[in-house]
Amino acid sequence: MRKLLLYIFLLVLFFVGLLFGHAAIGEKGRIFIAMGEWRIQMTVVSALISFIIGFVVITVVWWLVKRIYRMIAGSRNWFGVLSKRKQSKALFNAINACAVGDYESAQKYINKTFPGDFDGANYMLAADIDRRVNGGxxxxxxxxxxxxxxxTEAAAKTQQVAWFIQQHQFKQAEAILDTIDAKSQQQAVVVRLWLSVLAALGKWHLVKEKLRxxxxxxxxxxxxxxxxxMQGEFAEIASKQGANALKEKWASLPRAAKKDIANQIVYIxxxxxxxxxxxxxxxxxxxAKKTKNPAFHGLFKQLKHPSPHQAMRLIESWIKADMNNAQLYSVLAHLAYNSGDNELAEKAVRKALELASNPEDGRLLARLxxxxxxxxxxNNVYKGLLTS
Incomplete structure (x- = not known):
């Protein structure tokens, strides 16, 4: 609005100069300009008026040139603030449409904001809408x-990384993460994206560096x-180097890492x-002797070799201390079944089912x-499982 008022004021001066400038030509005080054979002579007042008129003409011409250029270049900002208001309203409508889940309308509105001056925010919103409407x-x-x-540079790159991860394009995601500025690299969202990408690529040593x-x-x-x-690193060692390397890795871990229940479960x-x-x-x-953690029960059930005497004695000692614990009888039943002691397995699984119904134990009894x-x-046991 202020620019428009300025242009109107300058135009008024221009017309005033045309109408009343000649009246000042007879005043005293003259300016004489000689350029070769070209001679210009005028009064001081007429020179001032001529300068003002020239300035107005140049300003108006420059304004017209900019508007014509923008029209040719494809800008929607043909009529100054009036167009900006329309674009701002379109962005506001797009946000409201997104808020109520009407993404089809949101896309129509957001398209009207291009290439408006919103510092890239409209393109960010458009990308989110496109994912929902056009599948990205x-x-x-x-x-x-x-x-x-x-x-919006850092935010746009962050969104693009998240999109590549969703598409399982981890190499492309890693390449973009490398270009994000140092300040944004410290943000939690970027760090989590790094961890996701590096984990997907199996670069566990880099994951650990990021964590530290x-x-x-x-x-x-x-x-x-x-x-x-830790799980990824152990799995990689086991698959590439074998069990001996896995044991050596476990032995080399610091005491605190060995005490971590999650690391223990992964290793076993x-x-x-x-x-x-x-x-x-x-x-x-x-x-397990150090802590009776229920997380170990599933591991005991997976042991499969003849005469697991140490494990069975430990479980039986726990049962003596807790005679009504169905989970312990279940662990003993599976452990005995995997070692070939079907008689003990049947006794233990029946006791487990007597204390608590469990589909896993029911299937074990049916197999026995x-x-x-x-x-x-x-068959009756299987039918009972289906009805329950």
Missing amino acids: KNVNNLLGIAETFPE AHKKVLGDDYVQWAQQA QLLIDQGLSKDAELVLVEL LEKQNAFEKA
Whole structure:
């Protein structure tokens, strides 16, 4: 509005100069300009008026040139503030439409804001709408434009990384993360994206480096990520280097890491997966003696080798101390079944089912009955499982 008033004022001066400038030509005080054979002579007042008129003409011409250029270049800002208001209203309507879940209308409104001067915020919103309406067909293009604005560069790159992760394009996500500025790299959302990408790429040593550098930023998520990093690193060692390397890695861990229940479970599970059930039994019994953590029950059930005497004696000692614990009878039943002691397995599983109904124990009892060729009884157990 202020620019428009200024232009009107200058135009008024221009017309005043045309109408009344000649009246001042007869005044005293003259200016003489000689340029070769060209001579100009005028009074001081007429020179001042001529200067004002020239300035007005130049200003108006410059204003027209800018408007014509913007029209040719495709800008919607043809009529100054009036067009900006329309674009601002379109952005406001797009936000409101998103708030009520009407993304089809939001897309129509947001398209009217291009290429408005919103410091890239309209392109950010357009990318989010495009994901919902078009399945992300134009997301990369819209976020690419948003990255050209300093105000939304980091946010646009962050969104693009999240989009690539969703599309399982982890290499592309890693490349963009490398270009994010140093200040934004310290933000929790960017750190979590880094961890997700590096974990997907199996770069566990880099995951651990990120965790050490950003422990405070991650807060409660740190423990979860630390456990996942340990699990990933152990799994990688087991798959590439074998069980011996896995054992050496466990032995080299600091005492605090070995005391972590999550690390203990991961290590024992990998030993079982590697076919080292006896080794797993030794480690499991040693750790379980120190703490009767229910998290170990599932590992005991997976032990599968003849005569797991240490594990069975430990479980039986727990049962003596807690005669009505259905979970302990269940653990003993599966442990005995996997070692080939079907008689003990049946006694233990029946006691477990007597104390608490459990589909896993029911299926075990049915398998034991099938081994005895008691197929009718086994079918009745399966039917009972289906009805329950």
